[in-house]
Amino acid sequence: MxxxxxxxxxxxxxxxxxxxxxxxxxxxxxxxxxxxxxxxxxxxxxxxxxxxxxxxxxxxxxxxxxxxxxxxxxxxxxxxxxxxxxxxxxxxxxxxxxxxxxxxxxxxxxxxxxxxxxxxxxxxxxxxxxxxxxxxxxxxxxxxxxxxxxxxxxxxxxxxxxxxxxxxxxxxxxxxxxxxxxxxxxxxxxxxxxxxxxxxxxxxxxxxxxxxTSINMNYNGxxxxxxxGIHDSSSALLPYVRSSKEPFILVSTGTWSVSLNPFSDKTLTVKDIQDDCINYMRINGKPVKSARLLLGNEYTHQVHALADHFGLAHDYHKTVLFDSNLYHKIKKDFKYCFRWNAIEDANMPAKTEIIYDNFKEAYHHLMIELVLLQVQSIKRAAGNTKIKKLFVDGGFSDNDVFIKLLSHYLRDMVLRSTNSSLGSALGAAISISDTKLNSKFLKENYSLKKHVPFIIN
CATH class of the missing domain: 3.30.420.40 (ATPase, nucleotide binding domain)
Structure with missing residues (x-):
């Protein structure tokens, strides 16, 4: 059959x-x-x-x-x-x-x-x-x-x-x-x-x-x-909207990191526009307030420059896991070190200054600075909406340092990472289905992981 x-x-x-x-x-x-x-x-x-x-x-x-x-x-x-x-x-x-x-x-x-x-x-x-x-x-x-x-x-x-x-x-x-x-x-x-x-x-x-809407047709007998049809960003958001009972922000990471807030019912302000917020739209016509950050693009540029500086392979960064002792050491006398290639930020110095003698420390410092930018972007998307739930999917969802730092800086939110290469395709299938999704859908289909902030000394 x-x-x-x-x-x-x-x-x-x-x-x-x-x-x-x-x-x-x-x-x-x-x-x-x-x-x-x-x-x-x-x-x-x-x-x-x-x-x-x-x-x-x-x-x-x-x-x-x-x-x-x-x-x-x-x-x-x-x-x-x-x-x-x-x-x-x-x-x-x-x-x-x-x-x-x-x-x-x-x-x-x-x-x-x-x-x-x-x-x-x-x-x-x-x-x-x-x-x-x-x-x-x-x-x-x-x-x-x-x-x-x-x-x-x-x-x-x-x-x-x-x-x-x-x-x-x-x-x-x-x-x-x-x-x-x-x-x-x-x-x-x-x-x-x-x-x-x-x-x-x-x-x-x-x-x-x-x-x-779907059209019932006699196609080739x-x-x-x-x-x-559905726009891919809205489609990728749909499984989360359908299966999560509480308000959330989805951070979809890749070349662009887009923080999507489907629970903001206010029109964007001029300040939002100045902060590079835009709207996407849910399938029912409601706005999705979104903040964009060229995170993946910047990350690639910076880790390659770091690898060159320390004479390492360009993919070496993939081996680095989060070290809370390094984090505390870096934060003691913290200063901004990285000049961004494609992101404007008031805190960045006139040129990059690497103040470490090993890749692992320099990488942790880089990730602190990038995650602080990501936190600002999430807060812009959240606006005045009271949201306690955060999903992260895409390329950075399996970056241990990124996830640990993000859960630390957003301790008042429950962070879950998801892993689904199907994303927008799955949303398109769901949008024309009469099936109701239950709260276990993301866990069963998206390898949902909950992350607990590390302990502050």
Missing amino acids: KQKVTAVFDIGKTNKKFFLFDKDFKEVYREYIKFDEIQDEDGFPTEDIVALHKWLKELFHRILEAQEYDVKAINFSTYGASFVHLDENGELVTPLYNYTKPMDEALIASFYEKYGPEMEFSAKTGSTNSGMLNSGMQLYWLKHTKPEVFKKIKYSLHLPQYMSYIFTGIPLSEYTSIGCHTALWDYEKKDYHSWVYEEEIHKILPPIVSTE KRIKIGV
Whole structure:
């Protein structure tokens, strides 16, 4: 008898992944692929959307024909800030523009002159001025720099919804993609910002549906529930929201460390924007106050520089475990030693000064400084919300020094680390399921670990 499964395409910038989950959300199959980037009309590298489309269809047909699995549902999780533009025949009008593509500063300035002031606009939309990373600005850019191309657009779909459209032919919009630093959504009005209507951008944005919407279709002679797609950050947050009864902050670590607070019901302030806070969105349209820190990027730069200084291999840092005696020694006459490469901080010196004769001490000092930055970022995300629970996932969740220091500096919070490479894929499967998650879900599926602060001498 075939195993009943939910299929999920999880599309990252680098890796394209496909998963099958059983009824208990256990992974039963996975497949990965990478595509070479192509160039847009300006020669800027971007996603090969045609190759991606072809892979999706071929892989899904292969799985449908497999003897082992009975696919009951399919959903899609992808990175954000990316629009696919379709003409009246459903054909691609433009390449999938890369959100790192530079945008004309004069055009951005003209936008804020018309619809600003910038800080107030950013607070309302939960979106700092980030060029193409604000997907709404991509539409403004197209309209004002490529008007003939813009006129051909019947629908603009965020990437998760385009994935769904490939299988359903139904153009839709949904909350998590709209609310993710797009500059499209007014969090006070709970509607598109007035600029969207004034520029008549709303005419090419399909109807908005709940992220939990699914379309029951006869696909290749088989009844399948097809989801409308979900933005990957919101998707990764969903299992925590569904299974935790108390308010929490999730610190999702990697190149960026993003502190996500789904329990803040206030509009961002100008001060929040100045502190680099933005909004993501939950599947029900509620804001998720978030603070960003370029932690992983900075960490890599600094540990490589330290390894070079002491003549060690670049991966030597992975062998270092937390030493409370070293911590107390460093804290006695503590001074800031590290000049950051990609982070601005008032405490950092004019240049890095390594005052230790061994890697382990210098590394502990580095981690104290980085964790103090992380603590500030978490507190910015928390704002005035009373939160006593903290989850840490991603690359730093298994860094012993980072976790021990974080639990020490946030002693009034209960810190738990989780380990799930499935993250956003699992969230996408859950979002179209009627299954209720219990409090044991994270423990069973995410290797949940509780951390107790070390004893202060």
